[in-house]
Amino acid sequence: MISNIEVNEAVIKMGRLLSSKSAIPVLAGVLVESKEDCLMFTASDGTESIIHRIMMDKVEGNEVLQQGRSVFSKETFDVAKKLKGNITFELNDTVLTVSQNKTKLEFPTMDAEDYPKIAVESNSSPLILSGPSFADMVSRTTFAASKNDMRPILMAVNMSFKTDETVFVSTDSHRLSRIVLDGCHHEEEDFALSVPASILDQAMKSFDLSLDVMIFPNNQSIALASGNGKTILISRLLEGVFPEVSRLIPTDFETNLVVNRKEFVDGLELLQAISSNSVINLKVDGLFVELKATGTGTKGTKELAFETYDGEENFSIGFSAQYVLDALKRMDESSVRLRFNGSMKPFVIVSASDESNAVQLVLPVRQS
Known part of the structure; x- marks a missing residue:
């Protein structure tokens, strides 16, 4: 009963x-x-x-x-x-x-x-993340994993465990998300796992995230358990070598733009509704950021006041509104910093304070 x-x-x-x-x-x-x-x-x-x-x-x-x-x-x-x-x-x-x-x-x-035997196997002691830390790292990465199985390894979040930090990275080759958690110590040697983003999303729905999350790694599989042990998720790891993405993230930038995150989100959502391909053109001119979209027989602009800007006059760039919105909605800072190296090179989105260990990278598109 x-x-x-x-x-x-x-x-x-x-x-x-x-x-x-x-x-x-x-x-x-x-x-x-x-x-x-x-x-x-x-x-x-x-x-x-x-x-x-x-x-x-x-x-x-x-x-x-x-x-x-x-x-x-x-x-x-x-x-x-x-x-x-x-x-x-x-x-x-x-x-x-x-x-x-x-x-x-x-x-x-x-x-x-x-029924096939389903068992938790591990070749090392479990790694433990607090529920809130796990949730933050998963929510900021799984959305950027590929949904296309043409390159299965890109459907994973690469989870790297080191003695002093844990790093989650995902990319679909058009955008990239990386978040670093400092001070996560463990006694084993450094290693990395390519975990299907789908099982991490399932953990977000199935676990009590007020409790710790235990991670049991193995050579070919991974088990995730809620802290009370009531719910356990098990998945095969994805085969293949996850791309070395650290070299893709620039460290020096020519242009820095700081805007209010909510105002930026509202402007992008408004113009995305009329854009035929979700492409938004951004231009910094004078004291404003101009967002522009063009659709089939429609067009629109939205001006936003920036908080700070250093870079060339009349700088402009085109990008996917959906990719940028996906990144912004995983952030909770009131202000965000966009860092550019020209109109045809990848740009990054970080916290305006630059104290965040989370980086979102987006490839630009040719401006219309």
Whole structure:
């Protein structure tokens, strides 16, 4: 017997893995194991997996009456999450009965022995990041990972662990995001992992990020666990060599522009709505920054007062509004600094204070 609240939480945490399609029929279901102290759910698409435990507490209405294991269908959870109050799951051979009050539903199940073994493996002690630090680093990098599988390695966030810092980097070859967390010490030698951005996004949805996040690295896989150990995510690492991106980020700049972040976001969103290709032209002239967009039969401009500017007069550059907006929306500073080296070279976006360890790099586009 289990509370419907716990069932709904399990469905949410399993997320897209619950509805993913697989060539292996048994992976269309969820492995459910009832143990003395918990009910454990495992969902997998063959590449990524999630294990979620519901701890038993009679006071909360959760109780295991008999231990066992079976594979429940996705439809079981689609229906069960609509029930209210405490729900009873009873397995008789291959038939699962789900009951609540005067409702009784029957579902077929699959043999748990056919479900692939999903286990947490590690060749070193776990790395631990605070939940807020993990969330900040993930939110500032996964958006810049590639969504195109033409170069699978670019669909990863490269996570580099050193004795004095942790670095997360992502790029889709048109933009790049890097964030550095200082003071993250560990006893092992330096190493790096290319982790699918999708599993990190899933962790953001599945973990209690007020708790620490534990990272268990292995040669071919990685496991991420919420600090209370209730939820564990497991994924294969992406094969290949992640590009050496440090040399792509300039250290010296010809032009520096500081603007109010919210005003800049509002201006870009306004003009993006009329731009036919999301391209915005930026020009610094006098005391203002002029943003310009052109669409099919439409055009528009928006002037913003800059906070500081040093560089050539009438400097202009074109860029993807969406790429810049993606970067700006992952920042919480009131003012941001854009640093340029000409109109056809990559530019970076950082905190106006220059104290941030987060850098966003965007390639320009030819101006219309």
